[in-house]
Amino acid sequence: MSLINWIDLPTRGDDRGSLVAIEAEDSIPFKVNRVYYIFATQPGVSRGFHAHLELKQLAVCVAGKCRMTLDDGQCREEIWLDSPEKGILIEGLVWREMHDFSPDCVLLVLASEHYDEADYVRDYAQFKAKVKA
Numbered sequence: 001m002s003l004i005n006w007i008d009l010p011t012r013g014d015d016r017g018s019l020v021a022i023e024a025e026d027s028i029p030f031k032v033n034r035v036y037y038i039f040a041t042q043p044g045v046s047r048g049f050h051a052h053l054e055l056k057q058l059a060v061c062v063a064g065k066c067r068m069t070l071d072d073g074q075c076r077e078e079i080w081l082d083s084p085e086k087g088i089l090i091e092g093l094v095w096r097e098m099h100d101f102s103p104d105c106v107l108l109v110l111a112s113e114h115y116d117e118a119d120y121v122r123d124y125a126q127f128k129a130k131v132k133a
């Protein structure tokens with residue numbers, strides 16, 4: 001089964017421009033407790049390199065683009081986040097990395113829980129062990 005779970009985010013456009021609305025428990029299958037965004041990423045910088053134990057997230061590139069690697073310990077898949085009209089749903093024990101941020105990239109993330117460092121698995125060997133367990 002693919003790790004890639006895209007969520008379409010239809011634009012409600014008119015002659016003024018575009019608007020996308022994301023409704024918790026409707027467009028996405030969780031309540032949103034936190035929103036953060038990553039921008040002004042310096043050239044050559046990669047981010048992520050961790051998995052989450054419980055967290056569910058939707059990541060949308062609202063400007064620019066970046067490449068995301070998702071890894072469930074058995075298969076590894078690469079995608080480009082390059083559209084404000086589709087987001088990637090990340091849930092379960094999945095290792096994620098973000099690479100090749102364009103200078104204008106703004107990566108918006110909607111998260112199911114408040115920030116909790118205890119929910120992170122930042123060591124790849126520990127991640128693999130948890131997948132096996």
Ligand code: T46
Pocket residue numbers: 034036038047048049057059096109115
């Ligand atoms: C994820 C990917 C896609 C906070 O204080 N609150 C927050 O809500 C977040 C997300 C981070 N932080 C602090 C923790 C670090 O001191 O901000 C700093 C940078 O966070 P981090 O190194 O974890 O950032 P990324 O880009 O590697 O990962 C982030 C999210 O942390 C993570 O959940 O899935 O984006």
